[in-house]
Amino acid sequence: MFGYYVKLAARSLRRNPGITSLMVLAIALGIAVCVITLTVYHGMSSNPLWWKNDRVYAVTLDSWDPEEPADDKHPDLPPPQLTWRDAEAVTASGIPLRAVRMFKGFGVVSSDAAGSVRPENAIVRVTSADFFGLFDVPFRHGGGWKAAADSGPEPVAVLSRETNERFFGGANSVGRTIRWDDRAFRVVGVLDDWHPAPNFYDLNNGAFDEPEAMYVPIGWAPVLELKSAGNTNCWKPEEIKTYADFMASECIWLQAWVELPDSAARVRMQGWLDNYVATERKSGRFQRPDNNRLTPVDQWLRDNDVVGNDNRMLIALAFAFLSVCLINTVGLLLAKFLGSASITGVRRALGASRRQVFLQHLAEAGLLAGVGAGLGVLLSLLGLYGLRAMYASPWGGVTSVMHVNAWSLAVTVALAVGAALAAGLYPAWRIGRLAPSVYLKSQ
Amino acid sequence: MLAMRHISKVFRTDLIETHALRDFSLEVAEGEFVAVTGPSGSGKTTFLNVAGLLEGFDSGTYLLDGVDTSGLADDARSRLRNEKIGFIFQSFNLIPDLDIFDNVDVPLRYRRMKAAERRERIASALDLVGLASRAHHLPSQLSGGQQQRVAIARAIAGDPKFLLADEPTGNLDSLMARQVMDLLEQINEMGTTIVLVTHDPELARRAQRNVQIVDGQVSDFRPYEPHARPAPMAAAATA
Amino acid sequence: MNVQEIRPILSALLRNRTGAVLVALQVAIALAVLVNAVYVVKQRVDKIGRPTGIDVENIFVVTSAGFGAGYDHSATVRDDLAWLRGLPGVRAAALSSGVPLSGGGSSNTVYKTPEVKGEGTPVNYFLVDEQGVDALGTRLVAGRAFRADEILPEDPTYHEPMPSMIVTRALARALFGTDDAVGKVGYDGLGRPITVIGVIDHMQGSWVDWDKLDYVGLLPRRAFGPRATYLVRTAPGQRDALMKLAEGHLSASNPKRMIQHVRALDYYRDRSYRSDRNMAIFLVVVTVLLACVTALGIFALATFNVSVRTRQIGTRRAVGARRADVVRYFMVENWLITTAGVLLGAALALAVGYSLSRAYQLPRLDLYYLVGGVVALWALGQAAAWQPARRAARISPAVATRTV
Numbered sequence A: 001m002f003g004y005y006v007k008l009a010a011r012s013l014r015r016n017p018g019i020t021s022l023m024v025l026a027i028a029l030g031i032a033v034c035v036i037t038l039t040v041y042h043g044m045s046s047n048p049l050w051w052k053n054d055r056v057y058a059v060t061l062d063s064w065d066p067e068e069p070a071d072d073k074h075p076d077l078p079p080p081q082l083t084w085r086d087a088e089a090v091t092a093s094g095i096p097l098r099a100v101r102m103f104k105g106f107g108v109v110s111s112d113a114a115g116s117v118r119p120e121n122a123i124v125r126v127t128s129a130d131f132f133g134l135f136d137v138p139f140r141h142g143g144g145w146k147a148a149a150d151s152g153p154e155p156v157a158v159l160s161r162e163t164n165e166r167f168f169g170g171a172n173s174v175g176r177t178i179r180w181d182d183r184a185f186r187v188v189g190v191l192d193d194w195h196p197a198p199n200f201y202d203l204n205n206g207a208f209d210e211p212e213a214m215y216v217p218i219g220w221a222p223v224l225e226l227k228s229a230g231n232t233n234c235w236k237p238e239e240i241k242t243y244a245d246f247m248a249s250e251c252i253w254l255q256a257w258v259e260l261p262d263s264a265a266r267v268r269m270q271g272w273l274d275n276y277v278a279t280e281r282k283s284g285r286f287q288r289p290d291n292n293r294l295t296p297v298d299q300w301l302r303d304n305d306v307v308g309n310d311n312r313m314l315i316a317l318a319f320a321f322l323s324v325c326l327i328n329t330v331g332l333l334l335a336k337f338l339g340s341a342s343i344t345g346v347r348r349a350l351g352a353s354r355r356q357v358f359l360q361h362l363a364e365a366g367l368l369a370g371v372g373a374g375l376g377v378l379l380s381l382l383g384l385y386g387l388r389a390m391y392a393s394p395w396g397g398v399t400s401v402m403h404v405n406a407w408s409l410a411v412t413v414a415l416a417v418g419a420a421l422a423a424g425l426y427p428a429w430r431i432g433r434l435a436p437s438v439y440l441k442s443q
Numbered sequence B: 001m002l003a004m005r006h007i008s009k010v011f012r013t014d015l016i017e018t019h020a021l022r023d024f025s026l027e028v029a030e031g032e033f034v035a036v037t038g039p040s041g042s043g044k045t046t047f048l049n050v051a052g053l054l055e056g057f058d059s060g061t062y063l064l065d066g067v068d069t070s071g072l073a074d075d076a077r078s079r080l081r082n083e084k085i086g087f088i089f090q091s092f093n094l095i096p097d098l099d100i101f102d103n104v105d106v107p108l109r110y111r112r113m114k115a116a117e118r119r120e121r122i123a124s125a126l127d128l129v130g131l132a133s134r135a136h137h138l139p140s141q142l143s144g145g146q147q148q149r150v151a152i153a154r155a156i157a158g159d160p161k162f163l164l165a166d167e168p169t170g171n172l173d174s175l176m177a178r179q180v181m182d183l184l185e186q187i188n189e190m191g192t193t194i195v196l197v198t199h200d201p202e203l204a205r206r207a208q209r210n211v212q213i214v215d216g217q218v219s220d221f222r223p224y225e226p227h228a229r230p231a232p233m234a235a236a237a238t239a
Numbered sequence C: 001m002n003v004q005e006i007r008p009i010l011s012a013l014l015r016n017r018t019g020a021v022l023v024a025l026q027v028a029i030a031l032a033v034l035v036n037a038v039y040v041v042k043q044r045v046d047k048i049g050r051p052t053g054i055d056v057e058n059i060f061v062v063t064s065a066g067f068g069a070g071y072d073h074s075a076t077v078r079d080d081l082a083w084l085r086g087l088p089g090v091r092a093a094a095l096s097s098g099v100p101l102s103g104g105g106s107s108n109t110v111y112k113t114p115e116v117k118g119e120g121t122p123v124n125y126f127l128v129d130e131q132g133v134d135a136l137g138t139r140l141v142a143g144r145a146f147r148a149d150e151i152l153p154e155d156p157t158y159h160e161p162m163p164s165m166i167v168t169r170a171l172a173r174a175l176f177g178t179d180d181a182v183g184k185v186g187y188d189g190l191g192r193p194i195t196v197i198g199v200i201d202h203m204q205g206s207w208v209d210w211d212k213l214d215y216v217g218l219l220p221r222r223a224f225g226p227r228a229t230y231l232v233r234t235a236p237g238q239r240d241a242l243m244k245l246a247e248g249h250l251s252a253s254n255p256k257r258m259i260q261h262v263r264a265l266d267y268y269r270d271r272s273y274r275s276d277r278n279m280a281i282f283l284v285v286v287t288v289l290l291a292c293v294t295a296l297g298i299f300a301l302a303t304f305n306v307s308v309r310t311r312q313i314g315t316r317r318a319v320g321a322r323r324a325d326v327v328r329y330f331m332v333e334n335w336l337i338t339t340a341g342v343l344l345g346a347a348l349a350l351a352v353g354y355s356l357s358r359a360y361q362l363p364r365l366d367l368y369y370l371v372g373g374v375v376a377l378w379a380l381g382q383a384a385a386w387q388p389a390r391r392a393a394r395i396s397p398a399v400a401t402r403t404v
Helices: A002-015 A017-045 A084-091 A147-151 A161-168 A220-224 A243-248 A263-282 A297-303 A309-339 A341-349 A354-390 A397-401 A406-433 A436-441 B044-051 B074-084 B100-110 B115-129 B144-157 B174-189 B232-238 C003-015 C018-049 C073-086 C132-136 C169-176 C239-253 C265-272 C274-308 C310-318 C323-360 C367-393 C397-401
Strands: A056-060 A098-110 A120-127 A139-142 A156-159 A177-180 A183-191 A214-217 A255-259 A293-296 B002-012 B017-028 B033-037 B059-064 B085-088 B162-166 B193-197 B209-214 C059-066 C090-096 C106-110 C121-128 C140-143 C164-168 C185-187 C193-200 C216-220 C227-234 C257-264
Touching: A002 A017, A002 A354, A017 A309, A017 A354, A017 A397, A017 A406, A017 C274, A056 A263, A056 A297, A084 A098, A084 A243, A084 A255, A084 A263, A098 A161, A098 C059, A120 A161, A120 C257, A139 A161, A156 A161, A156 A177, A161 A183, A177 A214, A263 A293, A293 A297, A309 A341, A309 A354, A309 A406, A309 C018, A309 C274, A309 C323, A341 A354, A341 A436, A341 B074, A341 B100, A354 A406, A354 B074, A354 C274, B002 B044, B017 B044, B017 B059, B033 B044, B033 B174, B044 B162, B044 B193, B074 B085, B074 B100, B085 B144, B100 B115, B100 B144, B115 B144, B115 B174, B144 B174, B162 B174, B174 B193, C003 C323, C018 C274, C018 C323, C018 C367, C059 C073, C059 C239, C059 C265, C073 C090, C073 C227, C073 C239, C090 C132, C121 C132, C121 C169, C132 C227, C164 C169, C169 C193, C169 C216, C227 C239, C239 C257, C257 C265, C265 C274, C274 C310, C274 C323, C274 C367, C310 C323, C310 C397, C323 C367
Parallel strands: A120 A214, A156 A183, B033 B193, B033 B209, B085 B162, B162 B193, C121 C216, C164 C193
Antiparallel strands: A056 A255, A056 A293, A098 A120, A098 A177, A098 A255, A139 A183, A156 A214, A177 A183, B002 B017, B002 B059, C059 C227, C059 C257, C090 C121, C090 C227, C106 C121, C140 C193, C164 C216, C185 C193
């Protein structure tokens, strides 16, 4: 029977090609616009470390100006970064399974080996040994460095896959030398593809910032007197003449992350933070109310407005558009079904039940939605392709979330089924309810 | 075959009540060919709709082939229509998108028959009306008389016991009308009960019995007398 | 049209209302989207089109990064600037600590009194040399630009005092309450005085989304190395050729550094406004599509209605309706449906506008937009119904006597 309904539906749809293509196009456009905006929204708001959401936390403390909050737009939040000494204390607390303090550095990366390869001015993350384990960073060759290399500090480096590609042609470069501002570092590890989007662990310069070319131990910061290539924010008027002054200052410029395997560890860490702030307060620091936070990644992304108002507005717009497309289709289907009511009446007279008439018309709506959804997927592919061109950047950036993936295909299917039901149910029900003699009378 | 007793049907609007049928009683025996006549507005159409199970009624009883139809749900009525009744309309009511074959197929589809059986029945029904060679033409490619013959084929393909014909020749010229009536008689002779609704006394005369509806009632109701006028089919049936 | 004419149309509509309700709903949503989308697009277009105060079209930016032992930053900068300034077609070239409109920059707080009390004024500052004002193409309205002899040496500690400053008029007003700020003194976080020596008419700073984008101050100091950013202003029409020339020469002139980028300033500006521009494009595209879908929906439904009512229309014609009467019947019917839609849509548009103004801290939706939207949708509805109405008018009165 199902095959018969589909055959009848196809025949009916072919009868008014203009109306049919209008309905298909409307459904396809509605679905495409929704899939595009939802894909981007989903990609932007997705948690790249979801499997560790109950273990990995950003550490923030409110060390800011007693007179005003760090961010007017979020007065309840502590500043997003830590001072050097607070970050150092957090990582030295001994409570977390893993703890990372870090900042975004920069410099010219070059290699003797490659000879002709042009040096590159690149982002270099200055970070702790635990970085790779805490964020589950995949390695292609070698691995991270030992904790001892942080304090040494030892001239060791981990390269991104792209940097290794550029300077060593993709070969296993572990043990070879890479130069950072003309200083020799020994390669200990090469990453596999790793481009978390959004780059949740450092959102200071946008959630889709240029990725790091290289990672070096945090201990190099005081030795080389490194400054952040990201944000450094200071609120306190204080004498900063030397790098030591800077390290002791209230300027915030480091990100701190901890891995706490269970809630007991979490409670202990929170207690440690509160205690630490209380102690520091005695020496005149932390004059704002206690606001010591351990924030899981998903909340961190929300706190930092990774998904902006624009994205939310686009989602609302997309659904408004889809609803107009569907209402349009409902109206046209209804008009069409009622227009052929006399034929339906003949079928009823010949013994079709209400259910059979309903199913036959639902099949027509379903076929329409199916074709619309197929076209919608094509349109969304095109649309995402166009968006990638509009947002193109040298390192991919936000375009990395503009792909049709399993998730957006699932959304498409759900939308298509929803669209078919939404657009088909009412007209099919209406036509099923009419008494057969009423249609025949219209002859 | 068909027994309506004391049927009444009222159409109500906010202002008026119209008694389309009142205390309407009619019996049609198996194998009969009955013509129902009456002036327009007499309740002919309502009778047709009630007899064809297209509409319900307010009181009385209606037995179709022994089945009491009062209070039946829509689904059951649909099944009865499909299995026991064949419809023939004045304006043929062929489905314009479907070819002849598929048109005859429609009631069989709703009976969920196997494809092979459907094919066989369609072929024999089209054979009977003499249109087997036109199976894959569209209705619009046929003359009016041919279209009505297709409609007849569609009505009998499901082997119903009872054909309900509503002015079947009303849209046809006299030659074609004669062919259609011949066909109906032929079908009646094969054992199918036929009720013909018409306003044309000429046509009504070809039936074995005439029933006139006036003001929603049968004006000359007579109970069926089995042996008073033996139907030709009785011989065929016993042969 | 008058009430006598509308009443039968309205009652016919009410008797068969599902299709009309659906069209009215579409019109309502379309109006709410249209009005707010146009409003948001207008805001974005205005934002992108704000005057920069900078000669954006004729400026390019060179970023250089020194590395390795033996890199001499001062000498490199001196040589680079000398070469750039010597190029025919170059109006001015300056070393700068940042690129305006690029999304990256520095800011600090300036106070009104040496006691550093109360709220300070944030200043988006650029360290520039004596050609800074000229290289930006900003217009000095009072005081003077920096002299070569007052440009201070590099200061990687950010700690040394700043004796003088050139400010935008907006900053002068914020700091001193007057445009006439030459000679006025502000104070840094440690209470050290900074004297205003010049006022520029207008200049946009680093962050296009900042509400104090024009709180810009120029400070006379060499930006420290090993990275250097040069702002180069050229004669009109010569920028692109000079960029090529500069990239070729500077890339080869010194092996101890690399030229990272040679880019036009409008590259940075466009990048900063990209999300605004794309948002505007997206809104326009979806809104136009929405209007098209709505119009086609009205059109298709009207066409259907005409075909269903063929006999009725024929009868009307048979009893004496003129073609114009038939056309008017359908146009009035459409107008009634659209009007129901815009009434609902106006409420919806105001609600959406209210939530948008809260989310974006924008002024409330201007009612002119609503009026414009209503008129636009009326026109859209009438345009979409025109062809079906004309088709209805062509139906022959003979249809009435024809049996189907």
